[in-house]
Amino acid sequence: MVRLRAAAAISTVAVLATVLATGCSAPGSDEEESGSDSGPIKIAVVDAQSGQLSSLGAWELKGARLAVDEWNAQGGVNGRQIQLDVFDDQGDPTIGTNLARKIDSEGYLAMIGTAESAVTIAMAPLLKQAQIPNITSGQSPGLVGAGSEFLFLNGPTSTTYDETLAKHILDGEGVKSIAMITNNGGYGKGEHDAFLKALKSRSVTPVVDQVVTTEQKDFSAVLTSIRQKNPKVIFLGAEEVESGLIVKQARDLGITATFAGAAPQGTPVFVDTAGAKNAEGTIVSSPYLSNEINEASKKFAAAYKAKFNEEAELHGAKAYDGTQILLTALKTSNVATGKDLAEAIRGTKYQGLLGNFAYDQTGVGIFETSIGIIRDGKLVAAGS
Amino acid sequence: MQVFLQTVIGGVSLGAVYALVALGFSLVYRTMGLVNFAHGNVVTVGAYLASTFYLSTKLPFALAMVVAIGLTAAIGLVIERVLRPLENRDFDLMLIGTIGFGIVLDALIIMVWGATGRAVPSPVPSAPIELFGLRIRTYDLVVLAIAAAATVLLVLFLSRTKRGAAMQAVAMDHEAATAVGIHVGRSNAIAFMIGAGLAALAGGLVGPLLYVSPALGGALGIKGFAAAILGGFGSIPGAIVGGLAIGILDSFTAGHFQGYSELVTFLVFTVIIMVRPTGVFGERTVNRA
Missing domain, CATH: 3.40.50.2300 (Response regulator)
Incomplete structure (x- = not known):
């Protein structure tokens, strides 16, 4: 009897795991294609909202949300509002690949995330096939190795x-x-x-x-x-x-x-x-030592604090920069999609919180960091 | 030698926490024959409650722990009460029920406390004790002492009180216990309540050692479950031995196999279980399941 129950328990768990894993991918969705000229522009944020890496996901979402809200408050892009939807990848590459299919079938123009290089690398081939530009917060050199012209980094590599x-x-x-x-x-x-x-x-x-x-x-x-x-x-x-x-x-x-x-x-x-x-x-x-580095970072930190009631930090700043670059590219390209949007992102020269972005063929836009030291629990520039 | 002993010391304090988690698994299993898959999530709830009362309400650590244990035990009662109608119908439904509760608790934790987690400063701030070149954290000693005390209390409860004896009886023979007038439902409820209380104790104690986040209970739950199996599922001394064994084993594999330590830990675990399927203290009382 013991054995039977144990076997039943194990198979139950296995079945449940399979159901959970596959259940995430939605069947063909018949929502309107947002490549059309009206309605909101759909952008997906894919990041861990649960699990061990959820703090990264939470910061990144806040940075992206802040940028989108600023654009929407000024009338959006070409008069169209931007719709930012969140998907939880739980820091898991398998769930990430399922989400790549989902955002493709639901007609998202571009993706912000993920903060975990392994997940982004797993998603890259699918996003490349679907021609969805992706601005990631990952920094692994493996991202460059993925060799996708639709993949961009919002910061330097390791x-x-x-x-x-x-x-x-x-x-x-x-x-x-x-x-x-x-x-x-x-x-x-x-x-x-x-x-x-x-x-x-x-x-x-x-x-x-x-x-x-x-x-x-x-x-x-x-x-x-x-x-x-x-x-x-x-x-x-x-x-x-x-x-x-x-x-x-x-x-x-x-x-x-x-x-x-x-x-x-x-x-x-x-x-x-x-x-x-x-x-x-x-x-x-x-690349982002503190909120006090210059006028832009002070302004960003103040807006972040006002909106989320917490101190801004690097990951939020990176996602904010990445989202700004994407929205700028959407504006300059007249809301292009696919390959044209990727080229527009590559062509965008952007003065951001992390420095001056100028993307090369590998999708890396920024090539310097600074040295900081932790003093009394705060990160300050070295030598200060 | 120094590395060897320091590795043992490092493994023992987490091992004591695994042992407390394993006790909760075992207590419910020996009484009901049920594996409570929500147990790891209950640990997380306990850890969050304890840290909330300690950090936000500014209660003393010991008092925060007591309040957290009480509240979490009440959650255990709720879980048992909801699952009770299933017990006499289909046992597998009850198993699924505990998995479901785990998912619900996980979602509730994220809704109430957010996804980011928090660090809990050690309530015993004094410097580590230095002994023959070895360093022992004072808080580790506190963890060990509390875990030992909890185990002794549990054993005394089970062997010396009428209610405890009744629970032992249910564990041995469910039908015979019913025949002599023992309320099986109440016995199950107490098992769930104590199990959840132990989970809160483990979660509260581990907070200052680790980092309290929604993922905390998942890792502790798996190690605690393995510890319970290793010691002999349902056995109280087995849970203690299994917990310490998993903690120390983990600590050693981490030193020798580095990135593959998790793999080696569970390989060793599998081999032991294949050689001795009932675990170290395989008990007869679990036959009821």
Whole structure:
């Protein structure tokens, strides 16, 4: 009897999982094509709204929403309002590919997202086939490797982040004793390869090169072996929460080394998870250090605060830039679709929060980051 | 040697949390023969409630935990009450029912607390204790002590009180227990209530160690479930041994197999279960299922 029940339970779960996975793809929808000349312009935001990566998805949605609302308040594009719809990919490439089919069948002109490179890479071939331009917040060099002329990045790739970081730590500070902890997810893998390449080009080998899983919660073994090597700097290639846990546990184990990383290590979630005291001094390579950098970022941060009642940060800024570029391209191209819209995006020169965007053939529009340091729980420009 | 011992220490505190989660799974299973698939989500609810009372209402940590455990136990009662009519009809429907409850709780968590999650500062801010070059977090000791106390209380309840004895009786023979006048429904309700309370305890304790987000219970639920199976599903000492074993195993595979640690953990788990399908403390009392 026990066995029967167990078998029934397992098959039930399996059936349910299949139903859930397939249930997401809607059958052929007969909504109006928005490629037509009237009605709202339909843009999809695809991002994790649930699961471990949902904070990224929430920030990105806010950035995109802010940009769209600003355009709509000024009459939209060519007199047409912009309709922004959200789809939850749960940070899962399988769900992402289902959503790619869905936004194609429902006639969306373009897509904003996702924030997870692995999901975007999985969606890229389908979006390319459907000729739907996609502006992603991912930064993995694998995005460029996907080779789709419909895929654009709203920020620099890991190569840029990590080259700037290596330049600061090795060439600037003269530190050679460096340990690496990266995770085996899409983002961590990209960071691992990019930072290792930057080290190799300076003939430096990391003292320890540890890989963790994305779900890992306890890092005692990894950190204890790092402690024995006593590195000066520990490079982190993992998302916000995991990086925060690593730093918290490292400090509990008595590791005093400075941490360094790219975009996730500059976020409030990272600092909160690690604890402000533990994160103090973390070196961050980021294209958007703070809301106080210039007039544009101050204006953006004020609007963001007024709308969502929270402080703006990098991911919101990136999505805002990406959405502005898309809307600008829609305007200049007279609401073109498919290949014409992709070309219009490529041709758009945009002065954004992250810097001056000018896209090349690979879909990357920006090639520099700055170095910031965490001081008293806030990211400030290095040297200030 | 230092790495070895530090790895054990790292595994033990999460292991204690897995053990508490496993206890909840086992208690419901031994009483009803039911796997409560919503258990992981109940852990998340407990973690959010505890952190809300601690951070927003500014209650002392211990008091916040007590309130969270009480509220979460009430949720356990609700789940049991809704599922009760199904018990004598089709057992598989009850299983699906718990999965459904899990999905509902997950959605409610995101609606109430949002999708982004929160960090909970440690309620015991003192520096780690240094011992022979090993470092032990004071909060880890608190977690271990509370987990041990909860286990002792549970065992005492089951063996020394009339209500506990009645639950044991239902676990052993459902029909005979009914025949001697034990209210099976009430016994099930108490199992669900205590199970949910344990889930809240695990969730509340793990908050300051990890990061409270809607995904928290998923990871803990799977490890806790594996721990319960490993120890012998339905067995109280088995849940403790299984929890600690999974925690330490996890910690070691992370050190040796890096990116493949999760895979190795579950491979080892599978091999143990194949050699010993009833787990370490396979009990006869679960035959009822």
